[in-house]
Amino acid sequence: MAVPKKVLKRQTLRNIEYYGLQEIFDELYQKSLENRKFRNLMELILMEENIKLAYRNMKKNDGSTTPGVDGKTIEHLAKMTEKEVIELVRNKLEWYTPKAIRRVEIDKGNGKKRPLGIASIEDRLIQQCILQVLEPICEAKFHDRSNGFRPNRGVENALAQAEKLIQSNKLYIVVDIDIKGFFDNVSHGKLLKQLWTIGIQDKKLISIISAMLKGEIAEIGFPEKGTAQGSIISPLLSNVVLNELDWWIASQWEFMPTRHVYKEAIKANGTQSKSKKYRALRNSTLKECFIVRxxxxxxxxxxxxxxxxxxxxxxxxxxxxxxGLDISPEKSKIVNLKHSYSEFLGFRIKVHKKGKDTKCKPPVDKYVVKSHISEKALKKIKTNAKERIIAIQKTNGSRAGEYAIRDYNSFVMGMQNYYSMATCVNPDIQTLAYEIKTSIKIRLNTRVKRRTNEALTPYLSERYGKSKELRFINGVPLVPIGYVQHRVPLHKKAVVNKYTAEGRKEIHKQLETVDIERVHELMRNPISNETVEFNDNCVSLFVAQRGKCAICKLPLTLENMRCVRKIPKSCGGDDKYNNLIIVHKEMERLIKSQDNKEIKRILNKYKLESNQRRKVNTIRKNAGLEEIDVKALDKEL
Structure with a gap:
């Protein structure tokens, strides 16, 4: 099976293409769109390539290092050969009985505890194998305004959809419904029937999923209902359950059939307008309603x-x-956004009057969305920021102190990225910024300095260079929590889809700019035994190089990325920005290798152009190594 040409893409897409499964998953998606039935999915789940892909995807997950009841983590699987891992999965799925689930509790924002179920690492691998095959089938069935736990969708898209319905469609009355203990009360029988209805009709697979749902929870017993939060497959299954709700709400208005078929225009984003149909429906007794989930x-x-x-x-x-789900009466209500706030995903949303809408005759009052960070979220931000300040205080300028500052900066930037979607993010953050600055002054007073001659990395300079609140501890910047501005949440483009060639092309195009989450991942995982200057410049270079190798231009991840000094320390080099370059690990081998066979292998594999080889030779020359002569290599080998 041909693997498409590699361009900049998400890690999961790279993995799928690497194992030659993209065409299979695309076909599953297309057949699901055509309402085909799937009765032989176990063959795909047990494919060698699918199991390898599952291991590769799972080992990058933070939870892979969390042990199950047997105490095993991803390290246990890492010691096995590929053949042993494949046989392990196939043997377990012959007559599948999951091991008991380890139950842990984590703090919720309201002070209560949320139970998580941690399956054994072997069962998690099996869940990942199943997830990879089920996801394209389910994606074809899911509603467009279902945004959680789905590829290429997120909170930003949900907020964008909600704000459009409020501001553009002028729907100011909101039904807020809170499902009481949703994950703990999902009916197993109903879920299995829903899977069957959307086309997943492999009886062996259905029995395996049933065994997963009914698996023993350590120290509690066998559940009669619910899906374990924390499992790999649970988010997908929860979307299957509520997918029926999405389409039921949609059937009440937007997908209600009409006698007349209206010719509608195609919008710039590729979707079809429904304005004529909606205009006709508003003259009926139907209830106009739209769901965002x-x-x-x-x-x-x-x-x-x-x-x-x-x-x-x-x-x-x-x-x-x-x-079979109940709602929480105290949390469920109807809200008029002209008068009250409605909370959604950590934001408080309302509308306020702003001028007149002159498109209407006569002009009417115009209302625009006004959103704040929720009180609960503000309290959590303040607590987390103060905890990190205390962590910095407990260090004494050591390397641990540098990591504590890095952790604080990563938290602040992540918080700012998320809550910047609130229209009132700046005044909201300012309400706690003074308290945070006071905490810094009291706890870190003797160590915190105003900007003097410390040079900022290009990334931090672009983002915080104009702020007067930027401070330094031993030359390491402490980013200002209050330096944030509103950004408009964006809709997902209709064409974006990891299971169509056109959709992947759009994903690749969007990724020409660096995903900020990858930057945060680098910040949270500094290179050990290197200076803080080295690590900060490494992050800046990653952004400057748009996440690509400076030589071969391939996309970089934490696993394949190397930061190399153009002039080694042994030859007088330092850790300054201009002396560093980020390359693919194979390019690092090419730079440092003195083995002609190894050099020849890499050159043949990556087909470097003359200008790319010149870059390699410049760095080799700086290190006192012999320059690579392609013609001489060809003669020798």
Whole structure:
């Protein structure tokens, strides 16, 4: 099977193509769109390439180092040969019985505990094998406004959809429904029937998923309902459960068939307009409503209060009758956004009057979205920031102190990236910025310096260079928590899809700019035994090089990336930005190798152009190594 030409792409896409599975997954997606039935999925799940892909995807997950009840982690699998891992999965799936799930509890924002189920590492590998095959099938069935736990979707897309319905569609009445203990109350029988309905009709696979759902929880017993939060496959299964809700809400209005077929225009993003159809539906007795969902957190947007009352009761009854789920009466309500706030994904959303809408005759009041960071989120931000300041205080300028500052900076930048989608993010953060600055002054007063001659890396300079609140500890920058501005949340482009060639092309195009999460990943994982200057410059170079190798231009990850000194320390080099370069690990071998066979192998594999070879030779020359002569190598070998 041909593997498409490699360009800049997400790690999972690289892995899928590396193992030659892209065409298979694309075909599953297309067949699912055509409502085909899938009765032989176990053959795909047990494929050698699928098992290898599962291991590769799983080992990059932070949870792979968390032990299950047997105490084993990814390190246990890493010691096995490929053949042994493949046989392990195939043997276990002959007559599958999962090991007991280790139950742990983590703190929730409201002070309560959230239970997580940690399966054994072998069972997690099996779940990953199944997930990879089920995901393209399910993706073809999911609603466009379902945003949680799905590829190329996230909180930003959910917020963008909600704000569009409020501001553009003028739907100011919101039905807020909170499902009581959703993950703990999912009906196993109903879920298995839903999988069957969307086309997953491999009986062996259904029995395996049933065994996973009913697997023993250590010290508790065998559950009669619920999906374990923390399992690899649970997010997908939870979306399958609520997918039926998405389409039921959609059937009440936007997908209600009409007698007349309206000719609609195609929008710039590739989707079809429905304005003519909606105009006709508004003349009927139907209730105008739209759902936006992220995992089990969803809202229904309505135009009229009386419609919202009907939808509230109808949805409550539907959830109970169809899915066996109850709602939380104290948390579920109807909100008029002109008068009150509605909370969604850590944000408080409302509308406020701003001028007149002159498109209407006569002009009417115009309302625009106004969003804040939720009170709960602000409290959590303050607590987390102070904890990290205390961690810095407990260090004394040692290397541990540098890592503590790095952790604080990573937290602040991650928080700013997320909550910058609130229109009032700056005034909200300023309410706690003074308290955080006071904490820094009290705890780190003697160590914190204003900017003097310390040079900022290009990345930090671009982001915080104009801030007067930037401070330094032993030359290491401490980023200002209050230096943040609002950014508009963006919709997912309709064409973006990891299971179509056109969709992947768009993903690759978008990734020409560096994903900030990859930058944070670098910050959280500094290169050991190197200076903080080296690591900071490494992050800056990663951004400057757009996440690609400076020589071969291949995309870089934590695993294949190497930061190399152009002039080695032994030859008088240092850790300054201009003396460093980020390359693929194979290019590092090419730079340092004195083995002609190894050099020849790499040159043949990567087909470097003359200008790329010149870069390699310049660095080799600086290190006192012999320059690579391609013609001489050809004669010798």
């Amino acid at each position: 992220y995992a089990d957190d969803f809202k229904i947007f309505c135009r009229k209060h009386k419609d919202a009352v009907v939808m509230f009761e109808a949805t409550k009854q539907w959830l109970k009758t169809r899915l």
